[in-house]
Amino acid sequence: MDDIQPTTDPVRPKAxxxxxxxxxxxxMSTLAFALNRLTAVGLTIYLFLHLSVLSLLVRGPESWDSFVALAKHPLFLLLDVVLLFGVVYHMANGIRVALVGMGVGHARHKTLFYVLVGIALVLFVVGAVLIFTG
Amino acid sequence: MVERDIDFKVFRYKQGGAAPAYQTFRVRCDENTTVLVALQDIRRDQDGTLIMRHSCHHASCGTCGMRINGREELGCVVKVFDLNTSTVVVEPMRNMPVISDLVVDMGPFYDRFNSAGMPLMRESEFLDEADVAEGLEAYMRCENCIECNLCVSACPIMGTDPTYLGPAALAAAWRVVEEPRGLDAKPLLDWVDSQNGCWRCHVAYECNEACPSGVFPGDKIMSLRRELTKRKFRRLFGR
Structure with a gap:
């Protein structure tokens, strides 16, 4: 592998x-790929935010209660909806990529995408309604 | 015959010269004018320094691969009027070093492709007088690779990793694994079973979309993965 000529282009560096x-x-496949990357980055950032929010617990009940009050604000709930979209999309497309990536159903990868992401969108809508009404 | 003036915004670069830039040329086109013919008109009538690759003019040789309005195409078969734009943006393929204007260095492409083992069959084997083994038709598609590099240019992972083997070489490797004709496929499977081999693909399938010959390199990469997964499971269970 080491003797493979790299495709480095000094005129047009990799971007x-x-x-x-x-x-x-x-x-559509590239759109799915790009959205998967975007949601992956978003979920990684969320993971660290989540851990930092949880660390409020060590500061006592007051700081936690003030965060819970903030979390009930409609704007915050909207962020939850965005998070939910990232989770369900990444999960559904991740299942597709895992299956196709092992050579399962790759001839019908577009159908697989529409079915799985369709299910994810249904879950997303139900979840989004529950976030605002539950 | 309807004629229209079309602007061609062409990527320009000369080694040792200024930074890359776009230059616009106006060309009189009719409904039969292809992008390659328009570029040749520019070279003949307006700027003899415009460099491009081409040969057959009928999508057989794979030498006129380029990006037309942001998509990988063979310039010889794309009719200008079919693009439905008054300005046509023409750029060299991505993910290979640019040499001059629309020409890229195909060295890294062939370095990979030849290592994968060249395809073994030709369409001539299917002539009436040829003695073709039963079921061989199923293996036809990969032989159609015209080594145009469009799949490599379209691949988003090639745009990230300079040592990724890429869709064309992996498809050629699968071709040998699928129908080895006496060759030992194991070294090839070991070659592609690496970080920069078939596992580097992230299933964007843009190679399938770009391929002008119906090779479907993305499917071939997934077939390699399936074969390697089976091999790993067999090894795991000591078989």
Missing amino acids: PLRSWFDVRGRS
């Missing part, structure tokens, strides 16, 4: 972000 997220003129 991963553009390569991943420039979906202009691309197919």
Whole structure:
């Protein structure tokens, strides 16, 4: 592998972000790929935010209660809805990528995408309603 | 015959010269004008320094691969009027070093592709007089690879990792694994079973979309993975 000639181009350096997220003129599969990356980055950031919020518990009940009050604000609930979208999409597309990536159903990967993401969207809508009404 | 003036915004770069830039040329086109023909018109009538690769003019040789309005295409078969734009943006393929204007260095492509083992069959084997083994038609598609590099240009992972083997080489490797014709496929499977081999693919399938020959490299990469997964399971259970 080491003797493979790299594709490095000094005139046009690699630009991963553009390569991943420039979906202009691309197919549904690239859109799925880009959204998967985006939700992955978002969920990773959320994980650290979540841990830092949980650390409020060690500061006593007052700080936690004030956070809970903030968490009930409609704007905060809207962020929960965004988070829910990231979770259900990443989960559904992740199942597709795992299956296809092991050679299962790759000939019908687009159908698999529509079915799994369709299920995810139903879960998302139900979840979003529950976030605001539950 | 309807004729229209179309602007071509062309990527320009010369080694040792200024930084890359776009230059716009106006070309009189009719409904039969392809992008490659328009570029040749530019070279003949407006700027003889415009460099491009081409040969057959009918999608057989794979040398005129380029990005047209942001999509990987063979310039020889894309009719300008079919693009439905008054300005056509023409750029060299991505993910290979640019040499000059629309020409990229295909060295890294062939470095990978040849290592994978060249495809073994040709369509001539299916001539009436050929003695074709039963079921061989199923293996036709990968032989159609015209080594145009469009799949490599379209792949978002090639845009990240300079040592990724890429869809064309992996598809060629699968071709040999699938129908080895006496070759030992194990070294090839070991070659692609690596961080920069078939596991580096992130299933964007843009290679399938870009391929002008119906090779479907993305499917071939997944077939390699299936084979390797089976091999790992067998090894896990001592078989």
